[in-house]
Amino acid sequence: MPYLTPFQDELPIPETVCPVEDDRDACFLSIAARCKDVKLHSDLPATPVWSYQRAEGQVVRAGVGDTFLGPTVEVRRADVVTVAWKNEIPKDATLPYEVIKVNSTDINLVPQNLPGRWDAIPLEQDTVRKQAHNLHAALVTHLHGGRTQADYDGWPDNTRLSDQVAHYTYHNDQASTMLWYHDHAMHLTRLNVYAGLAGAWLIRDEEEAALELPQGDYELPLIIQDRNLDVDDDGNFTGALLHKAEVNGGEGPAEFFGPYTLVNGRIWPRVDVQATLYRLRLLNGSNARTYRLIFLDENGQNLNARVWQIGSDQGLLQNKVSLPETGLVLVPSERVDLLLDFSAVEGSVYLWNTADAPFGNDDKARPHADAITQELLNLIADPSVTAEVVEAQNADRRRLFPQVMRFDVGAPPKVVSAMLPTDPLRAARPQPVVDAHTNIRLMALVEQPPPDSTEPDATTMLDFWEFVPLSQEPVPDDAEIVTFKFPHPATGEMQTQQCWKAATRFYDRVNWFIHLDTTEVWYIVNLSGDSHPIHVHLVDFSVTQRFNYLWNHRDPNDPTSPSFDPVEFRLMQIEAITPVDIDPNVIGAPKDTVRVDPGQMVGITLTFAPYPGRYMYHCHILEHEDHDMMRPIVVVPKWVPHHDHA
Ligand SMILES: [Cu+2]
Structure with a gap:
């Protein structure tokens, strides 16, 4: 090497x-x-x-x-x-470099650790590599x-x-x-x-x-x-x-x-x-x-x-x-x-x-x-x-x-000008109001196996599953319905909300029309095995909740329990259980990207202002973002009439 x-x-x-x-x-x-x-x-x-x-x-x-x-x-x-x-x-x-995939046959070597094209999938079988040449x-x-x-x-x-x-x-x-x-x-x-x-x-x-x-x-x-x-x-x-x-x-x-x-x-x-x-x-x-x-x-x-x-x-x-x-x-x-x-x-x-x-x-x-x-x-x-x-x-x-x-x-400078600043570093910022009327949105991060995993270059899709409450609109006959149980962010009382899975890919229909100048709480459930950095455009937000959860009564943090696989299992229920400490450097911090660890459900509180328009939220693992872990949202003034899809 x-x-x-x-x-x-x-x-x-x-x-x-x-x-x-x-x-x-x-x-x-x-x-x-x-x-x-x-x-x-x-x-x-x-x-x-x-x-x-x-x-x-x-x-x-x-x-x-x-x-x-x-x-x-x-x-x-x-x-x-x-x-x-x-x-x-x-x-x-x-593109000034090669884009290759490796299907390693030697479990003693980790291809990502090695330079060079060792064990790469042959060019004729690697669609993306061929595309990258042009x-x-x-x-x-x-x-x-x-x-x-x-x-x-x-x-x-x-x-x-x-x-x-x-x-x-x-x-x-x-x-x-x-x-x-x-x-x-x-x-x-x-x-x-x-x-x-x-x-x-x-x-x-x-x-x-x-x-x-x-x-x-x-x-x-x-x-x-x-x-x-x-x-x-x-x-x-x-x-x-x-x-x-x-x-x-x-x-x-x-x-x-x-x-x-x-x-x-x-x-x-x-x-x-x-x-x-x-x-x-x-x-x-x-x-x-x-x-x-x-x-x-x-x-x-x-x-x-x-x-x-x-x-x-x-x-x-x-x-x-x-x-x-x-x-x-x-x-x-x-x-x-x-x-x-x-x-x-x-x-x-x-x-x-x-x-x-x-x-x-x-x-x-x-x-x-x-x-x-x-x-x-x-x-x-x-x-x-x-x-x-x-x-x-x-x-x-x-x-x-x-x-x-x-x-x-090296040596100290001749003149020392800066000192460690004393707290507080800044004035408190106005806190968004979260009350019984605050809109709560639910989404899940899912690794979706490729439809044909026998293809040598088959790539896992990373989806956001976006949910819409059943109470909001008539749902299609074949809709996948999921029950969410979570503490209300304002009252702490357990809520039960039935939703249907209304989108999984970027170009699926827009579901979330968000009123300008309103505060919402988004609960992000990570059903995959790795952490994802979730980024929302336009806004800053606070990380306000973090829970372990059960999916279909199974505990993702229990190593003896099977991990969620959307091919093997139909998701029926997500239930927030024990609260998890938020990192000290994240509590009250102004954020635009939040780490959502596996087995966890993270709540963020965001206020959509000052501009209306079409924005998006996505995973900031760029390979995930490029493979559909990204969804559009529309921020709209309250007084603009909305015509339903139905
Ligand atoms: Cu991701």
């Missing part, structure tokens, strides 16, 4: 750009998607990628090094900015977490082809936070984002400024992603990316997990920091991988208790919380705003991942503290430890390389 040295390359930082004002005082930016060759590691040949690049904009901070990530856009709250999103990828260019750039940009008018939200079907441009206007009227922009094209999101199309978007406001947080060189965006690499016939890296997914007789998840962890576009980078307080803006920009992150000193001591989280997806927490020693879980698209004082540490600080992929938040799979320390000490003693050695340490073999990056701590 070809080898790359960790912590060899300096951490790149994308340049920061602000909009330019034109003669009518409008703020304007132009960002072009282009082909580019970039180093992912200094020992690799250059990698062909697709990359967002500044075409027009004011550079307020130069970047460090080269990266495929787009510029970091920085705006003030309520700045109205129009971005020209240009597709400048040549018409004849095709795949040109059809692009549409979504600003994740943005309160964006529906026309500019990046509806997946509204793509722009080569030489076409979309002018999207963003009002940015929301609390200071780090959003991110990325491609959102229908059935192509996983491939376009994997090709490199992503970047950060910072909103600044007075509330944040009042905290006098570390800024400039002391504020680091850290965008974490995983990738796999192609190799030639001699087993050497070619530099090209490789999108490799496991499909074992249709059982495979087909999610992308790669062995190499990149921060800001570089594999296992290092960065020089001074012995002072830093603000770290983390984003999990991976297609599918969840990280469970631990900061370690060079003796392998866990530093998490000394790292403060001050913000979440949608802005500042009211009170800071320290990171759990068991690790900070970050699902795809989640962001955290951290403060770490390097003056209290000597030598180097390592960022370590302890999560398996796929991830089910199973504590039994969490490595013991001693094992983590040993991993680090082994790597420091011999950075060339082969994959086999590391692999042997991971009994589950679903986490090949634990290292993410390294911070090398």
